Amino acid sequence: MSASFHSGSQPPLLYDGYRSTLRRAPSKPLIRLPAALSDLREPVHGWWPIGETDNDLTRQHAEEPQGQRIIVTGQVLDEDARPVTGALVEIWQANAGGRYRHVKDDHPAPLDPHFTGAGRTITDNDGRYEFTTIKPGAYPWRNHDNAWRPAHIHFSLFGSTFQTRLVTQMYFPDDPMFDYDPMFQSIRDDRARQRLVSRFDLAVTRPEWALGFSFDIVLRGDSATPFEDRV
Amino acid sequence: MSEDTLVATASQTVGPFFHFGLTATPYDRLVDHFSAGTPIRLTIRVTDGDDLPVTDAMVELSQAGMFGRMATDADGRCEFETVHPSPATGHDAARRAAHILVCVFARGLLRHLFTRIYFRGDPALDDDPVLQLVPEERRHTLVAFPGEILDAPWRFNLRLQGPDETVFFNV
Ligand SMILES: [Fe+2]
Numbered sequence: 159m160s161a162s163f164h165s166g167s168q169p170p171l172l173y174d175g176y177r178s179t180l181r182r183a184p185s186k187p188l189i190r191l192p193a194a195l196s197d198l199r200e201p202v203h204g205w206w207p208i209g210e211t212d213n214d215l216t217r218q219h220a221e222e223p224q225g226q227r228i229i230v231t232g233q234v235l236d237e238d239a240r241p242v243t244g245a246l247v248e249i250w251q252a253n254a255g256g257r258y259r260h261v262k263d264d265h266p267a268p269l270d271p272h273f274t275g276a277g278r279t280i281t282d283n284d285g286r287y288e289f290t291t292i293k294p295g296a297y298p299w300r301n302h303d304n305a306w307r308p309a310h311i312h313f314s315l316f317g318s319t320f321q322t323r324l325v326t327q328m329y330f331p332d333d334p335m336f337d338y339d340p341m342f343q344s345i346r347d348d349r350a351r352q353r354l355v356s357r358f359d360l361a362v363t364r365p366e367w368a369l370g371f372s373f374d375i376v377l378r379g380d381s382a383t384p385f386e387d388r389v
Numbered sequence: 390m391s392e393d394t395l396v397a398t399a400s401q402t403v404g405p406f407f408h409f410g411l412t413a414t415p416y417d418r419l420v421d422h423f424s425a426g427t428p429i430r431l432t433i434r435v436t437d438g439d440d441l442p443v444t445d446a447m448v449e450l451s452q453a454g455m456f457g458r459m460a461t462d463a464d465g466r467c468e469f470e471t472v473h474p475s476p477a478t479g480h481d482a483a484r485r486a487a488h489i490l491v492c493v494f495a496r497g498l499l500r501h502l503f504t505r506i507y508f509r510g511d512p513a514l515d516d517d518p519v520l521q522l523v524p525e526e527r528r529h530t531l532v533a534f535p536g537e538i539l540d541a542p543w544r545f546n547l548r549l550q551g552p553d554e555t556v557f558f559n560v
Contacts, residue, residue, distance in 0.1 A: 312401075
């Protein structure tokens with residue numbers, strides 16, 4: 159057991175650079191629950207089935223969306239590098255202009271009538287998933303003066319128990335906005351930061367069709383150190 | 390944990406715009422028509438350190454392995470249909486009070502939070518081994534209370550921050 163080994167690999171709840179944490183982060187310490195009492199390892203089920211175009215965000219409308227077509231694929235693993243099979247992977251993202259299909263997004267970039275920006279799939283027997291989509295644009299937010307989020311795709315993973323639940327964001331290689339982004343900066347450990355950055359992958363790239371990016375995701379193991387101890 | 394384990398992927402906030410991706414189809418029923426028990430509705434209200442409603446939270450529940458997921462509304466509320474959970478006995482034969490597991494996400498939460506909902510009036514509350522780990526003056530933050538009129542929903546206040554903030558667990 160070496161919790162300190164992973165120190166800084168998860169973001170803290172309170173992070174000054176990200177203003178919304180100031181009134182939302184709990185102020186009292188979280189209470190440690192022994193694994194035997196937590197109940198979070200019991201299997202959870204009950205979501206609806208996956209549709210045929212749920213993992214291809216370019217085929218959900220009559221025409222194709224604007225933007226750079228990309229393939230995002232990878233393997234979902236636990237901390238011992240074992241594939242996590244049958245995990246529900248959900249993604250959502252802005253369109254090529256950096257606008258979300260959401261009533262509260264007032265960024266003055268056009269909506270694309272041919273792009274919703276949401277996808278779902280289930281990992282296969284090797285823990286692998288794949289989405290076809292378009293590269294999302296960067297977008298401004300009001301966290302601080304002239305604040306922009308690096309281009310990203312939101313990921314939600316449900317590995318069948320609450321214990322391994324994860325919501326995260328996937329970034330693209332060499333984004334110049336990393337240095338200015340409090341979300342990215344809230345993670346202190348450099349290996350953990352790099353784990354959130356997808357890799358351009360020529361082997362995934364499909365000739366004369368789409369660029370490929372690889373993004374592996376590591377879920378905590380069933381008996382692993384709590385996130386709070388890795389901040 | 391040895392040094393050759395992989396670094397787990399870091400959590401990042403769900404942000405304010407998750408609805409079309411995660412809650413377009415609400416999972417507001419944790420039961421089906423065959424579930425045993427007394428049907429109840431359960432309203433959860435999420436508030437912040439200024440006691441303002443958190444209008445962009447996502448609340449996930451698990452009860453007896455059934456999954457629920459709802460976004461909060463303009464008043465910070467979401468409502469689920471379920472049955473009054475039944476008490477369980479642990480491997481150690483200790484009495485466990487009936488409860489529902491809660492996982493909450495929101496803009497401003499860089500990581501999700503885990504808590505539990507217990508029910509007022511449950512005779513097992515005093516013996517529950519998890520509640521015993523919680524300082525006595527904070528235990529009430531984990532207990533839902535019934536509506537004032539018959540058949541009104543049970544209510545649970547999920548206070549992210551503040552003097553009476555909900556107990557969250559490190560698991
Ligand atoms: Fe975003």
